[in-house]
Amino acid sequence: MTGAGVDPYGTIRDVTILIREGVIDWIGPAGLVPVDAVSSAREVVDLGGGWVTPGLVDCHTHIVFGGNRAREWERRLEGVSYKQIAGEGGGILSTVLATRNATTAQLETDARARLNKMIDQGVTTIEVKSGYGLDLPNEMRMLEVARGLSELGVTVSTTLLAAHALPQEYVNNRGGYVDLVCEEMIPFAAGAGLADAVDAFCEGIAFTVDECERVLLAGIKHGLPGRLHADQLSDLGGASLAARLGALSADHLEYASEAGAAAMGEAGCAAVLLPGAFYSLGERQKPPIDVFREHGVPLVVATDANPGSSPIVQPLIAINQACVLFGLTPAEAIAGMTRLSAGVLGLEDRGVLEVGRRADLACWSISEPAELAYWVGGVQAQAVISGGRRIR
Ligand code: NIG
Ligand code: FE
Numbered sequence: 001m002t003g004a005g006v007d008p009y010g011t012i013r014d015v016t017i018l019i020r021e022g023v024i025d026w027i028g029p030a031g032l033v034p035v036d037a038v039s040s041a042r043e044v045v046d047l048g049g050g051w052v053t054p055g056l057v058d059c060h061t062h063i064v065f066g067g068n069r070a071r072e073w074e075r076r077l078e079g080v081s082y083k084q085i086a087g088e089g090g091g092i093l094s095t096v097l098a099t100r101n102a103t104t105a106q107l108e109t110d111a112r113a114r115l116n117k118m119i120d121q122g123v124t125t126i127e128v129k130s131g132y133g134l135d136l137p138n139e140m141r142m143l144e145v146a147r148g149l150s151e152l153g154v155t156v157s158t159t160l161l162a163a164h165a166l167p168q169e170y171v172n173n174r175g176g177y178v179d180l181v182c183e184e185m186i187p188f189a190a191g192a193g194l195a196d197a198v199d200a201f202c203e204g205i206a207f208t209v210d211e212c213e214r215v216l217l218a219g220i221k222h223g224l225p226g227r228l229h230a231d232q233l234s235d236l237g238g239a240s241l242a243a244r245l246g247a248l249s250a251d252h253l254e255y256a257s258e259a260g261a262a263a264m265g266e267a268g269c270a271a272v273l274l275p276g277a278f279y280s281l282g283e284r285q286k287p288p289i290d291v292f293r294e295h296g297v298p299l300v301v302a303t304d305a306n307p308g309s310s311p312i313v314q315p316l317i318a319i320n321q322a323c324v325l326f327g328l329t330p331a332e333a334i335a336g337m338t339r340l341s342a343g344v345l346g347l348e349d350r351g352v353l354e355v356g357r358r359a360d361l362a363c364w365s366i367s368e369p370a371e372l373a374y375w376v377g378g379v380q381a382q383a384v385i386s387g388g389r390r391i392r
């Protein structure tokens with residue numbers, strides 16, 4: 001399943017893939033493989049009739065955090081809303097407290113355990129956001145822990161999400177916090193090479209359109225492209241803002257308007273769908289998938305793995321949910337977590353199996369591609385190769 005080609009999966013039957021120095025050197029039907037290339041190969045791996053896909057690219061996660069929010073989830077089941085809990089100073093702010101209080105070693109151990117589960121399901125590239133520190137040292141500590149996750153053999157892209165919630169210390173000084181983000185955190189993260197992008201949460205319980213605009217513009221000024229948590233719980237016009245500022249993506253988008261979707265299509269801004277959050281929050285309003293399709297907006301799928309709205313570390317469950325809850329086809333959902341999500345991270349060297357791309361592969365013992373979307377959890381990759389190196 002190459003992700004490039006005529007059928008929706010880009011299938012090549014009886015495929016052979018030659019890898020040299022971490023890059024795909026040849027790919028095609030076994031009968032056509034150059035004989036000397038096979039005889040001189042240092043290692044030959046026979047997958048015994050399974051399927052191979054590009055390694056999964058999960059482009060929206062928050063897997064570095066302290067504590068968990070199981071108690072809060074119980075309250076939500078009892079009928080208290082996510083917004084209400086946030087309004088009482090719980091929600092994201094309770095994870096901020098737990099993250100600030102956690103040792104760096106604890107944050108590392110917990111994040112590694114989460115990432116290991118994702119690698120078991122074929123992830124070779126992951127984006128990780130900050131956003132539970134909300135002060136300079138803790139935001140940078142989160143990004144450092146995230147960067148360190150590359151020791152597990154995957155590519156890690158990091159995003160500064162300091163504009164995730166207003167920290168308690170700034171409750172009477174919103175402007176002061178946005179200044180801190182724009183004038184200290186973004187320049188520091190950019191200067192230290194700790195972040196690859198900047199994100200903000202544009203929502204009634206978080207930051208306004210104007211505040212998010214300031215944050216994303218500060219990112220652009222320091223060479224960091226924008227992402228945006230947009231129109232998740234209400235339509236503030238986040239999709240249009242993301243499009244107008246040339247953000248790489250707008251994410252969530254349950255309440256995005258037709259005008260917002262059209263602006264995204266025009267600007268080439270991807271829609272990152274996060275069905276895990278929609279599911280876990282028991283939302284009813286779905287993102288306008290058909291409108292995105294009409295306007296040619298790339299449909300990307302990610303886990304949004306986080307302790308509050310999306311406690312899910314199995315990317316294949318997000319792929320399943322994107323099909324069952326949002327009506328994507330399995331081929332669309334798989335492309336949304338390979339080729340199209342690689343595009344959101346600006347990593348055009350992966351996400352498709354073809355000559356010259358990075359050899360990031362996931363191998364599966366399944367009988368047809370749709371099985372990756374069909375099972376609700378439980379499928380593990382048979383082998384995972386990142387940059388030509390086997391990590392599972
Ligand atoms: O993507 N929407 C905002 N941020 C996260 C939720 C974080 C949390 O609840 O801890 C999200 O859903
Ligand atoms: Fe998120």
